[in-house]
Amino acid sequence: MNKLKYIAVLAFLSTVGISEVGAQIKEEQLILAKKREPEVKKIEKKKTSVVQEKNYPPDNKKKEDSLNLKYDIVNVPPVSDFKTTEIQSEDISPKFSSDYQSNYFxxxxxxxxxFLADANISGKIQDNVEIGADAHYLSTSGLKKDYDWDSKQNEAKIGVFSNIYTETGKFxxxxNYAFNNYNYYGIYALTPQTNDLDLTQKVNKFSVNGYYDHYSNDILNNVRVKSxxxxxxxxxxxxxxxxEVNLSKHDFSVYDDITANGDLGINLETVNSKFNILNKSTNNQFNFTLSPKVTFYKGDSYFLIGSDFSFLNSKNTSIGGDSKNNKFYWFPRAEVLVAAADEFKFYGGIDGGLKLNTYGNLLDENPYLISDLYLAPTETKYHFYFGMKGDVDQAFKYDFNAGFSKVNQAQFFMANNLFDFNLNSNRNxxxxxNTFNSVYDNGxxxxxxxxLQAFPVENLVVDAGLHFMKYKLDNLDQVYYKPLxxxxxxxxYTxxxxxxxxxxxxxxxTDRTTNSFAVSAVNPIIPTDxxxxxxxxxxxxxxVDLNLSAEYKIHKNFSxxxxxxxxxxxxxxNYLGYKVLGAQVVGGVKITF
Known part of the structure; x- marks a missing residue:
């Protein structure tokens, strides 16, 4: 396999010299795990987008976006993590900022x-219709010197998308289809009797998503579907x-220079999970939410008041028994923002809500979960927060905030024990x-x-983020896998x-806490279990994880x-037993057309 990979690289390099296609490029992420849902915000950044986009967004959309602008921390694991999706979780390579297009290999x-292969292509089939496709592959041979058993991984994703622009909105x-093929290699407590172990886990995921953004916020604002x-x-x-459907009536006058927006969010969310080993658990969750709100504006300041009304129907079954839950929830929602200046905007408020924990979402965070989970929604009963944000002469942007929440069914990961205590069993x-479970607690x-993001000199962008998180739980003695x-x-820099x-x-x-297990034979002379x-x-x-990157454009179509x-x-x-790769260096070439 390694020889084939070297041959592929050499064959590709030999063909680069004959490529004479034009235009500089947009630097796409090296990431395989990048969220490739081509949302409207991403499409707007492409120079290849259609003419209709130049008049978007309308003034009311621009105002809405600017008032709610946040510089959120990108909550991702380090790029060098051993799991392929976490190896590629965030692109640290610089991006070309002008005259780019999306077609590249x-x-x-x-x-x-x-070994990686990464490609993206898109174009217009009509003046108002853009279609595209992208494909990504990454593999690694793993930590052969650290583990006697197999720790290799590979991942791929291929997708197609379309953007359609009309007089009233855009679709x-x-x-896309993705797979992640990896191994449960994190064995720390028990020495296997043989190194020829089948530790395979493979996850397949097929997704279809749709989004419609109505240019006018009169009655219909937008519609989003994910599956x-x-x-x-x-x-x-x-x-x-x-x-999710958002209905709205925006920019109606209330008094003198005070205007208001009225919004109603309607959300339907359902998930059905079925597991086929151990307890053979099944989890069915359905959540219906109405979110009315009214926002009053005066200049750049505003006051928002509303509520979320949720109805949850959930059912969990397993060999051990069944449980059902039908419950109605009410969550307060209010926020005030005082814009003293563009440089200083003070805000505070209260909110809450339900989050459905799904097997798919939890696997994105921890791929080494056992394939038999109890899934329950997390309820943020209330969340008080206050903060300050601003934009200083478009050279320094920041957002600092603090909050306090009451959370029910907060989700954590705990290490699993052995499932079969028989010494001579043919172990799965x-x-x-070497796996983890999902557990819950209130607290x-x-x-x-x-x-923050700063632009101290031309061609230089500096960014930083911090997150301090302190739980106090009712039952668990420790907070597992949540760093302080x-x-x-x-x-x-360019x-x-x-x-x-x-x-x-x-x-x-910082350090994280987990539970762990020490395994030994009951009777060392005549071991039975x-x-x-x-x-x-x-x-x-x-x-501390340090990452550097460099890219050089030899030709406008080749770098x-x-x-x-x-x-x-x-x-x-990141998870007990699962070492990440050590120092890594990856080199390659890219052509655009």
Whole structure:
């Protein structure tokens, strides 16, 4: 397989010289796990978009967007994490900022057997219709020197999308298929009797999404539909669908220079999850939410008041029994923003809501879950917050806020014990104390968040973010896999007339806590089964993850790039037993057309 990869790279390099197609490019992410749902905001940034886009958004949309502008922290794991989706979770390579287009093909290779192929193409079939497709593949041979068993992984995603512009609004539709093929390699408590283990887990996901944005906020504002079907190696399946309609009446006069917006959100969300091993659990959740609100504006200041009314129907079944829940929820919603100036905007408010925890969403966060989960929604009963944000001469943007929440059924990950204690059993790949479960508890959460972006000199962008998170729970003695503090800082710089692009990104994460298991034979002389002892306060060390990148445009249609991930060469663990790759260097080429 490695020989084939080298041959593919050499074959590609030999054909680059004959490419003479034009135009500079938009630097697309090297990421395979990038969320490729081609939402309208992403499409608007493309120079290849159709003419109708020049008149969008209307003034009322611009006002709405500017007043609600937030610089949220990108809550992603480090780019160098061992899991392929986390290796590629955020692009640290710089982007060309002008005269770009989306059509490109990229090929790269690096240590740890990392091989990637990445392509995107789009174009107009009519003046108001744009269609496109993209495809991505990444593989790694894993940590062969650290584990005697298989730890390789590969991931792919292919999708198609269309953007249709009309006189009254624009449509966005996409469909994609993705798979993630990896191993439960994080065995720490039990030495396998053989190294020839089948630790395979494979997740398939097919998604279809649609979005319509109505230019006028008179009655209809927008409609969004999301859906996916998921299956895995152990027979699990999950169907998810969400439909959201936003109705509105905007910019009607109330008194003198005070205007108001009236909005009504209607949301239907359903998920059906079925597991085929262990307890053979099934989880059905349906949530219907109405969200009326009224917002009063005076200049750049506003006052919002509303509520969320939710009805939840849920049913969980397993070998151990059934449970049902039909419940009505009310959540307060209010926010005030005082715009003293563009540089200083003070805000505060209260909100809350329900979040349906799904197998698909939890796998995105932790791929090493057991394929048999109890799924329950998380209720944020109330969340008080206050903060300050601003834009200083378009050279410095910031948003700092603090909040306090009352949370029911807050979701956490806990390590699993052995499922079969028989010493001589033919053990399944997930039965080495190497998987995790989803657990829930009630409590309170105090948070402090900050995010900033600065442009100190031309061609230089500096960004930083922090997140402090302190739980106090009713039942769990420890807060599992929620670090107290996260911090990231990065920069992007272009030089040599934007031919050379440099990038830097560093993550700091404090210790996390997990439970763990020590496994031993009950009778060391005549062993018949295993005995396990649980620790409830195992520390998973914090880390510093340093990443650098560079890209050079040799020709307007051809560039070379290099990425350095986890350059401090720390094989830390995001989840107990699962070391990430050490220092990585990936190099490659890209052509555009």
């Amino acid at each position: 990229r090929l790269g290779y690096g240590n740890y057997g990392k 966005n539709i996409d469909a 996916y079907f998921l299956s895995d190696h152990f027979g699990a399946s999950e169907n998810y669908a969400n439909a 790949g997930y039965d080495y104390a 309170t959460l105090m948070e402090v968040k900050g995010d 503090f996260r911090f990231n800082i990065g920069a992007k 030089m040599l007339e934007k031919k050379l692009n440099l990038g830097f990104k560093t993550y700091f994460v 295993y005995y396990t002892e649980e620790s409830r306060n195992q520390k998973v060390g914090g880390y 070379i790039f290099a990425l350095g991930n986890n350059l401090l060469n720390t094989k830390y663990q």
